[in-house]
Amino acid sequence: MKQAIFIRAIxxxxxxxxxxxxxxxxxxxxISLLGDAFTWVGxxxxxxxxxxxxxxxxxxxALTLRVIAFIIFSPFAGVLADRVDRKKILYITHFIRMGIICCLPFVNAEWHIYVLVFLLNVFNAFFTPTYKSIIPQVVVKKNYRQAIGLSTATFQLLGVLGPGLAGIIAxxxxxxDIFFIDAVSFILAGILILMLPAKLINKPTALSSQKTLSAWADVVKGAKLLFGNRLIRFSLAIEFISAIAGAQILVNTVGHIKSGLLLGDTQYxxxxxxxxxxxxxxxxxxGNLDKSKSRRVSLIVGVLLLGLSIAGANYVSYTVFLVLWLIAGLGQSLAEMPSETLIGENIPSDExxxxxxxxxxxxxxxWAIAYPIAGFTxxxxxxxxFLYGGFISLSILVIALLFSLKNNKK
Incomplete structure (x- = not known):
């Protein structure tokens, strides 16, 4: 019986x-997310x-520039998606990103990487929020939660699984040459975007005609709602800790494998x-491990697994390193997946x-804060x-838990 419930939940x-x-x-x-993984590994x-x-x-x-582009442009992308033909936003930004990817194999200076990465993610910042805003328009109400759950899980999953697959292909x-494989993935995704029924995803003109919205006011209101909820606020703190630890993995693994363990691309x-x-x-x-309203157990256990896994990574053999990174992957998903679910459950649908x-x-x-820390260590x-990265992560976790306990007593 329990097995049947577990399979049905999955x-x-x-x-x-x-x-x-x-x-x-x-x-x-x-496909687009998998292409992003190829980009990162390349x-x-x-x-x-x-x-x-x-x-x-x-x-x-380079990765700091990536998240800076997201931070600057993504809050306004959601507002733009309410006022402009959303299908146009998707395919225009998508094919521009493909063109930028095709330039990466030919870079011959560091600054080329920085410029191309920033431009690539300016258009990424418009693509992803627009994609999320389209889901309610193409899914009937009774399936909306399932669609959001699948989309969120896939986004989180490929964010960490994708680099592993891309690493093997590299x-x-x-x-x-992996960037050319990346470009092919963009072509396939672009064909699917062009196949989307435009009549379902054009801008909601009825809403636009009711009132003129201030883009900046919408951005500020979104931030206030995000941090105004106690449960979401705690999950955001855990996400910050997860980013500190996760950046150590994404930035420093390649150097440790090649210079520390003296191994090659295959082992990486x-x-x-x-x-x-x-x-x-x-x-x-x-979702089956923690069904509580706060997802607190999942959040804390996840970030503990992640922080403890990286703390000892500098001093182990390659085989143990593999096991630690397996556990770290478990921890990162447990620490990061609850946030969007909490938003869906605690924020009114029209907001x-x-x-x-x-x-x-x-x-x-x-991540913009975490990447420079990882680069410094x-x-x-x-x-x-990894020892210092783990120490920083676990120290911030202790501080977050103390503040959380203090707020709960009020």
Whole structure:
């Protein structure tokens, strides 16, 4: 009986794929997310080509520019999606991103990487919130929660599983040619976007005609709603800690594998695959592990697993390192997946668009802070970078728990 319930819980979100329009949108976004993973792994290996010992700083700088673009532009993208033909936003930004990706194999200077990464993610910042705003328009109300759940799980899952898959592919194609594979994924996703029924996803003109909205007022209101809820506020604190630890993994793993353990691209690919497998396992069972209103157990256990896993990573063999990254993947999914669910459950449906946009910006702000920290530990303490990253993460967790307990007593 329990096994049947468990299987039904896993497969329930996939019921929303019975609606053709949503299935088309979902698979377009899934392919696009996988392409983003190819981009990240290619950048990691390309950064190592440019500066070996300096690779952590190059990669951290590039990824910091990535999240800065998200922070600046994504809050306004949700507002734009309410006023402009959403299908146009999707396919225009999508094909521009494809063109930028095709330039990456030909870079021959560090600053080329920085410029292209920033431009790429300016258009990413408009694509993702627009995608989220379309889901309610192409899904019937009774399947909306399933669709949001599947979309969120896939976004979180491929964010960590994708680099592992891309790392394995990079072994076959090399650090530069992987960008061409990335471009092919963009073409496939672009075809699906063009197939979307435009009549379902044009801007809601009836709403636009009722009142003139202030873009800045919407952005501010989204942030106030996001931080005004106690449960969501705690999950955001856990997301920040998860970003601190996760950035250590994304930035410093390639340097540790190649310079610390003296191994190659193949071993790097398998390590990132282990991280992704752990995340995949957690993504599909997280909802069954913690069904509480606050998701507090999932959040705390997840960030503990993540912080403890990286703390000892500098001093273990390759085999143990694989196991630690598997556990770290479990922890990251458990720590990050509850946030969007909490938004869906605690924010009124007519306010969710601006709140999701605000969450997208703030969750990337955490990474904008975390990447430079990872770059600093990787360049200044190459033999102890994970130890210091784990110590910082666990210290902030203690502070967050103390503040949470204090607020609960009030």
């Amino acid at each position: 497969w329930e979100p996939f019921q929303s794929l019975r609606q053709k329009a949503f299935a088309t949108l979902y698979f377009a976004q899934t 950048l990691a290996l390309l950064s190592y080509q440019f500066g070996r010992e300096n690779s952590a700083v190059i990669l951290a700088s 072994v076959w194609f090399g650090p530069r 690919g398998w390590v990132m695959a282990a991280f992704g497998i752990g995340a995949a396992i957690a993504a599909f069972v997280a 969710q668009g601006k709140v999701f946009g605000s969450h997208f910006a703030f969750s990337h702000l955490w 990787g360049s200044r303490f190459p033999g102890n970078d």
